Amino acid sequence: MSKGITSKSDDYSQWYNDIVIKADLAEHSSVKGCMVIKPYGYSIWEKMQAVLDHKFKETGHSNAYFPLFIPKSYFSKEAAHVEGFATECAVVTHYRLKNDGNGNIVVDETAKLEEELIVRPTSETIIWNTYRGWIESYRDLPILINQWANVVRWEMRTRLFLRTTEFLWQEGHTAHATSAEAIEETEKMINVYADFVENWMAVPVVKGKKTASERFAGALDTYCIEALMQDGKALQAGTSHFLGQNFAKAFDVKFTSKEGKLEHVWATSWGVSTRLMGALIMSHSDDAGLVLPPKLAPIQVVIVPIYRNSDDLDKITTFVDELIPKLKGLGISVKYDDRDSQRPGFKFAEYELKGVPVRLAIGARDMENQTVELARRDTKEKSTVPQQGLEIYIANLLQEIQDNIYNKALQFRETHITEANSYDEFKTLLDTKTGFIAAHWDGTAETEKRIKDETKATIRCIPLNNKLEDGVCMVTGKPSTQRVLFARAY
RNA sequence: CGGGGUGUAGCGUAGCCCGGUAUCGCGCCACAUUUGGGAUGUGGAGGUCGUAGGUUCGAAUCCUGCCACCCCGACCA
Incomplete structure (x- = not known):
């Protein structure tokens, strides 16, 4: 099949790694367990962020930002929480380096922190410690906040996107006056996640609740969405937690109710991470490389000119220059790859590897016939399409591809x-x-x-x-x- | 933390057993010919052989220590 990609059936795990690397999504950094997300991979993440961020705001949330460092003592305030995260925390103990006189940079032992700082594995503690100062009355509630951040969990074993020591995510942290309202929020957000994963990522999910032993550390209830990968293994794609009054009690966050009673605040938290990238890659891709759902593809349509001389190229470029604004006018992202340094076959293979949903090839023959050659990534079918009304055809096709890869994944899930x-x-x-x-x-x-x-x-x-x-x-x-x-x- | 592996040019590797200054492929640069599925030719550039020490006239190769990363498992989103 494709150059350098291990076949999915030979070694699924290696296939996955090959796609991440060869499609230029990410690479291993020199720091154990940490990856560099490369521009192409990051642009997919940015599209995900944009959609999710919009959905959070539509449901009444605002973004804010809390510190990367959390005083160690905060962690011990919620018993179940500390138990769940204690074994995977990075700890900052010093704040200065010095030259040891032999040309080596060493930790300055005299610059020891009085209280160690934990690099956040999740932010409930620092946020609830902050909320204490924000909440006095029922009039201050609800607080509906989301944070886009990086977190660190010192896992024993890592995998690109699926589990890295540092990862990017969003974490929503809300505060409510009543239990019912907090539960409603918890459910609302798991539905937001399910909607996003199914309708943008084209990955079907099962919505459900975790058992007590699989719950988030400190939660009374954990809702989740579970997806099924092509190798038959499940992947938790997102979680939404009903935290009850656990964190309010641990951080002494109380409010005066309408009835004048002092009560603890009810909480939720919810998050999805760059792990979704892993789910996206594993759900749709094949032995030729990445397959992206049109709604999240950084490039939805790529145009490759095929020419023998500059006259040919000029004619094609004139046509493409008219086509691109029409496509953009329909909200379609398009790239015209007129690099002369690579031949068409190379470009075809490259865009297949990178999962671009639709590829147009236009040559002299097409210009004569007023057609283009169109190849769709999901089925790898090629067809000849008239230039007239092409943008409409493509707009419809993108939706069809989105539906097709969702249905394919759904069918796999249903039969499994x-x-x-x-x-x-x-x-x-x-x-x-x-x-x-x-x-x-x-x-x-x-x-x-x-x-x-x-x-x-x-x-x-x-x-x-x-x-x-x-x-x-x-x-x-x-x-x-x-x-x-x-x-x-x- | 256990088990396995790897470290030699940007990437992938040979050489190591048996010591003599590093092989091949891809990629890169230049020029030409090419361009409807990963082009071809000619010329060229590119190396602290992970690291520190030891043995030796001489170390990628032998010895000792150290470091890093990857894969499999336990832990987890």
Whole structure:
């Protein structure tokens, strides 16, 4: 197939890495576990940010920014929270370097911080410590804030985009007067995420709730969206947490209600990260490289001229110069690649690798016939299309491609949700068919852990609006009222 | 933290066992011919062989220490 890309069926993991590197999305930096997001990869992230940011603002949120550093003592204030993050924190202990006299730069031991600073793995603590000063009355509520930031989690093992030591994300942190309002916010935001992932990224998701043991550290309830990758493994694409009054209590954030009573504030937090890039790459791409949904492709249409002499090129360029404004007028991003330094075949391969949804090739033959050659990335089909009305044709085609890759992913997902009625069947499905497995579970953490230890499968979620169905736990035989979704996950 | 691997030109590599100043491919630069699926020819540039020390007349090669990164697992978004 393509030069230098490992086939998906040979080695899925290597295939993924190859696409990230060869499509010029990111590269490993010289710092362990940290990556450099390259311009092409970053431009995709910027498109994601733009859409999400708009949705957050439409739902009443504002952006703000809180410090990168968090005093260590803040972490110990919420017991479950510190437990969840303690083992993966980067800690700043000194604030100065010095020359040791032998030409080496060393830490100046005399410049030791009185209290260590944690590089934020998430910002609940610093934000709730700040909110204490902002909230006195029910009139100050709700507070609906989002922050775009980088965070650091010192994971043992990293993977480009899917899990890096430092990653980019957004984290929403809201404060409410009532439990009901906070829960409504939590649900609203998981729906915003699902809408974005499905309708922009073209990745179908299952909305659900996490079990107690899979919850965010410090949350009373964690809602999530779970996507299924082409290798049959699940990927958590976004989470929205109902934090109850845990952080308000830990940071002493109270307000006076309409009734004049002093009460603790109710909280939510929600986030998606550059991990979504990983989901995007893995969901649609093939052995020829990246496949991007038109709605997030930095370049939606690329035009490659094919010519033998400058006369040919001039004619083509004249046509293209008229076409580009028409496309742009319809909101379509277009690149005219008239580099003379590369031949057409090279360009075709390059834009396939980079996942550009539509490619036009225009040569002398086309100019004579008033046509263009159009190739779509998702199906790799080529066709000859009239120049007349081309921009309309392309606008429609982009939507068709968006729908097509979504439906393809949806079909894969639908055929990879399988019911298992015994533990043996469950294990066989995990090893052979993979994907989500819907099974009865007795609701205990013990059984959940046993399944995880024995099969590496976790409960991805209890789907929202799950249909109730009496059954018995596939492991213990105890009664169960609904099936939950298991899978091996990233 | 365990297991495995790698470190030699921008990238990928050979050479290492058996010591004598680094091979090949891609890429890069120039020129020409090319241009409807990853062009061809000719010429050219590019190297602290991860790092520190040791052995030796001489080290990419042998010895010792150190460092870094990648992959697999445990942890996790």
